[in-house]
Amino acid sequence: MTIKRIACVLALLGGMVSMAAQAQPVVREANAPGAASKGTSAEARRRSQDTPFAFRGIALGITLDEFRAGSTVRATPLGSVPVCETDVQAGALGMRLKSHESLTVACRWAHRADDGWAVSQAVVDGAPAQEHVPRFARADGQSALRLYEISFVIDEITAEDLRDALADRYGTPRLVTHSASSSGAMPVYAWENAVSSITLCFLPGTRNGTLTYLLKGSDAWVKSVVRQWQASGAEAG
Incomplete structure (x- = not known):
């Protein structure tokens, strides 16, 4: 592998790592509403258990x-x-x-x-x-x-x-x-x-x-x- 190819691979890997790092907060943010929704549902179930019929x-x-x-x-x-x-x-x-x-x-x-x-x-x-x-x-x-x-x-x-x-x-x-x-x-x-x-x-x-x-x-x-x-x-x- 030539030096140029090595440099391209390293650059590509670096770019992928950078993209992954940038994408992680997005994934967390995308999952946040779902997690909040699950938390809200669990809280609603807990309240319903503590609330008289x-x-x-x-x-x-x-x-x-x-x-x-x-x-x-x-x-x-x-x-x-x-x-x-x-x-x-x-x-x-x-x-x-x-x-x-x-x-x-x-x-x-x-x-x-x-x-x-x-x-x-x-x-x-x-x-x-x-x-x-x-x-x-x-x-x-x-x-x-x-x-x-x-x-x-x-x-x-x-x-x-x-x-x-x-x-x-x-x-x-x-x-x-x-x-x-x-x-x-x-x-x-x-x-x-x-x-x-x-x-x-x-x-x-x-x-x-x-x-x-x-x-x-x-x-x-x-x-x-x-x-x-x-x-x-x-x-x-």
């Missing part, structure tokens, strides 16, 4: 005052409002009447009919539910009543559609099959994150299902509330 924008853990806001009504007919056991209208709906100091409170959506107050129907997956009950409790000495459970009774067709919709949104559920002695197996589908769960239960023989949004740890929470009530002798319900 919500029924149509009504998140578990909200206060009773927040629930009473008109924008959170998810019921038919139009004009429905939340009525809770602390309201005077509760008696007309067949609910217990409790004081504002109660440790647990249940609510329903209701509307004023021609002959007085009537229970409304919550709308679940575009269909009216047969029953619905949001439940609130005071946790660990907190003064505010907070939503720890919201449950519905829905028809079987709505339950099947909802199972598919929840699977699309939250992924494949955990299947738990309970044995119902009189009517066979009772399939239960559960979605969970770090702080809450959604449970969809098909009730054999009734052609109905139950849908329950629940804060994790709320069983112990409510038992603690009951113990407080028993110890104080106050009305907790």
Whole structure:
């Protein structure tokens, strides 16, 4: 190889090294959005694991005052409002009447009919539910009543559609099959994150299902509330 050829090869190699060095920041910059996107997705997944599930924008853990806001009504007919056991209208709906100091409170959506107050129907997956009950409790000495459970009774067709919709949104559920002695197996589908769960239960023989949004740890929470009530002798319900 002549000196000129050696010089050309060295120059070519030098140019390639220089181009590679210049290209590296470009590659890093090109990859940066992807890395940032992956980081953002991971952060979003982490936040979703730490955020309570919500029924149509009504998140578990909200206060009773927040629930009473008109924008959170998810019921038919139009004009429905939340009525809770602390309201005077509760008696007309067949609910217990409790004081504002109660440790647990249940609510329903209701509307004023021609002959007085009537229970409304919550709308679940575009269909009216047969029953619905949001439940609130005071946790660990907190003064505010907070939503720890919201449950519905829905028809079987709505339950099947909802199972598919929840699977699309939250992924494949955990299947738990309970044995119902009189009517066979009772399939239960559960979605969970770090702080809450959604449970969809098909009730054999009734052609109905139950849908329950629940804060994790709320069983112990409510038992603690009951113990407080028993110890104080106050009305907790």
